Amino acid sequence: MKVGVLAVQGAVSEHLNHLGRCGVNAIAVKEKAALDQVSGLIIPGGESTTIGKLLETFGLAESIRERCCDGSLAVFGTCAGMVLMADEVSDGLPGQPHLGLMKIKVKRNAFGRQRESFETELQFDLFEPALTAVFIRAPKIEEAAAEVEVLARLDEGIVAARQGLMLTTSFHPELTADLRVHQYFIEICKAV
Amino acid sequence: MKEQGTYRVKKGMAQMQKGGVIMDVTTVEQARIAEKAGAVAVMALERVPADIRAAGGVARMADPEIILRIMDTVTIPVMAKVRIGHFAEAQILEELGVDYIDESEVLTPADEQYHINKHLFKVPFVCGARDLGEALRRISEGAAMIRTKGEPGTGNVVEAVRHMRKVMDQIRQVLGKADDELVVMAKEMGVSIEMLKEVREAGRLPVVNFAAGGIASPADASLMMQLGSDGIFVGSGIFKSEKPELVAEAIVQATLHYDDPKILAKTSKGLGEAMPGLEMSSLTAADRMQERGI
Numbered sequence: 001m002k003v004g005v006l007a008v009q010g011a012v013s014e015h016l017n018h019l020g021r022c023g024v025n026a027i028a029v030k031e032k033a034a035l036d037q038v039s040g041l042i043i044p045g046g047e048s049t050t051i052g053k054l055l056e057t058f059g060l061a062e063s064i065r066e067r068c069c070d071g072s073l074a075v076f077g078t079c080a081g082m083v084l085m086a087d088e089v090s091d092g093l094p095g096q097p098h099l100g101l102m103k104i105k106v107k108r109n110a111f112g113r114q115r116e117s118f119e120t121e122l123q124f125d126l127f128e129p130a131l132t133a134v135f136i137r138a139p140k141i142e143e144a145a146a147e148v149e150v151l152a153r154l155d156e157g158i159v160a161a162r163q164g165l166m167l168t169t170s171f172h173p174e175l176t177a178d179l180r181v182h183q184y185f186i187e188i189c190k191a192v
Numbered sequence: 193m194k195e196q197g198t199y200r201v202k203k204g205m206a207q208m209q210k211g212g213v214i215m216d217v218t219t220v221e222q223a224r225i226a227e228k229a230g231a232v233a234v235m236a237l238e239r240v241p242a243d244i245r246a247a248g249g250v251a252r253m254a255d256p257e258i259i260l261r262i263m264d265t266v267t268i269p270v271m272a273k274v275r276i277g278h279f280a281e282a283q284i285l286e287e288l289g290v291d292y293i294d295e296s297e298v299l300t301p302a303d304e305q306y307h308i309n310k311h312l313f314k315v316p317f318v319c320g321a322r323d324l325g326e327a328l329r330r331i332s333e334g335a336a337m338i339r340t341k342g343e344p345g346t347g348n349v350v351e352a353v354r355h356m357r358k359v360m361d362q363i364r365q366v367l368g369k370a371d372d373e374l375v376v377m378a379k380e381m382g383v384s385i386e387m388l389k390e391v392r393e394a395g396r397l398p399v400v401n402f403a404a405g406g407i408a409s410p411a412d413a414s415l416m417m418q419l420g421s422d423g424i425f426v427g428s429g430i431f432k433s434e435k436p437e438l439v440a441e442a443i444v445q446a447t448l449h450y451d452d453p454k455i456l457a458k459t460s461k462g463l464g465e466a467m468p469g470l471e472m473s474s475l476t477a478a479d480r481m482q483e484r485g486i
Contacts, residue, residue, distance in 0.1 A: 007211075008210065008211070008448060009210065009211040009212045009448065010207075010208050010209075010210060011204075011207045011208055011210065012210065012211065012214075013210075014207060022348065030448075030449075033446070041279060044207075045207075045208045045209050046210070047208070047209070047212060047233070047268055047269075048210070048213065048231040049268060049443070050230045050231070050268075051332060052210055052234050053230045054445070054448055056447070066443065079208070080208070083375070091267070093227070093267065104365065108267060109267065112288045113269075113291055114205055114269060114291035114292065114315060114316065115196070115197065115286065115289055115291075115314050115315050116196060117196065117197070117201045117204075117205065118194040118195055118196045118197075118198075118201060119194075119195050119198055119200060120194045121200055133459075134201060134204055134206050135201075135202060135206050136201060136208060137205070137208075137269065137291070166362065172204060175200060175204045175207070176200075179381070186344060
């Protein structure tokens, strides 16, 4: 089984390293040929407007949507990845491209600007003990449909959630040495 | 308990910019063009480096009015420049809520001996460097991101190439050194042995390293990425060109597909007149911004 990291822009090598440390065959996904080989895809943190635009320009967005529709691809989006996976972005730019893979409404930069960015010990429903979560100009989920399972909350917002094969976090598990969130995603990929 | 502005949070912000293009802008309209073209951040300025060069005199931090207007306009991060060593300007930018501060040789240095103690700030800093020693000294002062200095405002990539090659070459040298040899190298570079060990272990700079100073075309961006840059700063190259929208978009695409000549050939087409460039030998010693703050 191969797991890919979308290599358009952002923290690509960090995710590849984490997947490698979990013992998974990890590849960077820049074009459709690479996407076709993977069971799971991580959409890393970066700038959602940049990644979204380039996904559309180079035709990857449609391929990702198709694979998700027929249930042959698990997706894990961190930070900007969450914004791209949402079917609604409350403060997006007009015409901001996104993939619409989860029934969630996301607010960008929900915790403030870079100056307000932080790390914290986060209670996660799946894991004991809590994990150190790094939030960088992070988004949060304001509303989620019934079929979305909430995994962690912070300040009245949802910061981790799952819907079937789709997983998302507001924070960056690739920036700490803790592998538990990646391991959890790999289990989802195995079920594809 | 939330802990704001930790080094991991500051460094992480730069990691999220990798593979992206950061564009100099001086007006709200330019900021919009940059965001639409797919820039990962904008650098809010009163004048682009080419105009700073032409104007002469003392170049200072931009008017907060301009910076705030640009912050209100775009949703991507906004950076701004302070003079080397001018921690009061940096305090003002942090108060404004700027997302990243560039302690920059493009402005007139305020302190010829000391850089800003960047550990004291919650906002991350990027600093310029011409070699590994400079880069590691800035990191030890708290810089969370490094860029080549290049020679700003010239549209001539030659100095950025020199600086990136130098850093990469020195990193390769570090990789082959034994502990006792690192002691001498640390002394020569004016950095700590611990920092060199960190470089040896990671096989790279401990923070993100962008290219800056003279990048003016998609091919320039590709060249710098192939030499090992994590991303690209474009200063005067976009808004001093004939068709800024096209050039901005082309440089973003070239930075992503830097190793694909087929796409580069396509993105390089029909971009109009590039910014007029400067030959290095036409600059006097006083014109060379890269010698500031070493």
